[in-house]
Amino acid sequence: MYEILHTKAPEDELNFYLSYAKKEYKILEMMCGSGRFLLPFIEHGFDISGVDNSIFMLEKLKEKEPNAKIMQSDVLDFFTHERFDYIFISSGSICLISDVNECKEFLKKLKSFLVKGGRLVFALDTIATKCKDDEDYKISVSVKTKQNFDLFLKSKNHYDELTKTQFSPSIYELYDKDKLLKSETMDFKIHLYDLKEIKNILQELDFECFFIYSSFDKRIAKDDTSEMFLCECIN
Structure with a gap:
């Protein structure tokens, strides 16, 4: 069903994540699924790797692009010695880590995978979608x-x-x-997140700075009426 419904990434969301990419960057997509975001990054010539827990989703990805650099792992257990300029998680997938303390530890770990000045960008579903x-x-x-x-x-x-x-x-x-x-x-x-909660989490993780947007054109989120938050965190 996922493959039938999600053959391609939504253009506005894809362009949002592409806007942070540069050809010289080392990029990581966590929870990459069957590649609807990762594959366009490859097509644009970016150096990107992907991680997902689902063997079946990664098999679908490999059918589409046999040379894709992907790793199968529970994201909470994943570790790498590599350091990345840019890490992203699309489509609110991080909300699947429903235990907030586990999610904090996950974000903390991703921060440790970033170079100084690197960016972590991810989307969250909000309480407006309950x-x-x-x-x-x-x-x-x-x-x-x-x-x-x-x-x-x-x-x-x-x-x-x-x-x-x-x-x-x-x-x-x-x-x-x-x-x-x-x-x-x-x-x-x-x-599901409210604005105060995600602000407190990102402050606790001590990023150099962060921005929370309410739309793909990067309007700053001001309240909980937005159906998504897009977080840009600079290490």
Whole structure:
């Protein structure tokens, strides 16, 4: 389903991450998935490496670009002696690290991978995107596969105000007309951020300076009404 729905990176988001890249930079994309951002960086001639925990996503990436420099690892366990000029995490993927203390340690580690003056850039989902609670599973996405099967994603949501965690347990179902061929569950949860929380985290990590934007054209975030924060942190 991911491959069907996300064949290419959104142009505005891609251009936002490309705006920080230079040909002489050593670049790292964490949580790179199947490469919808990493591959355009390669096409533009940038020196980029990628890390992701999913063997299946990385296999898809390798099908598209066999020479891509990628590493399979749980990002919380990942370590490298290399140092990078620019590290980025796209599409709010960092919110999948729903334990805030783990996320702080992760950001601290990424900071240590940067050269002096290097940039860490990442996107966050905000509390403005929290969903109303659902009683039952509802079809949230449906697509046709190459085999003309119907693939459905059924989800229900619960938002915990205390921890700012969005719980969205989900079920994938694959149908051939009315016949259920396969089903698979997913325990999906993300942490949603407010502006004060992410400011406090970045101050605690002691970056040389940082900026928090509310849009891809780099407007400074002023409140919690934005559906995303884009963080630019300078080491």
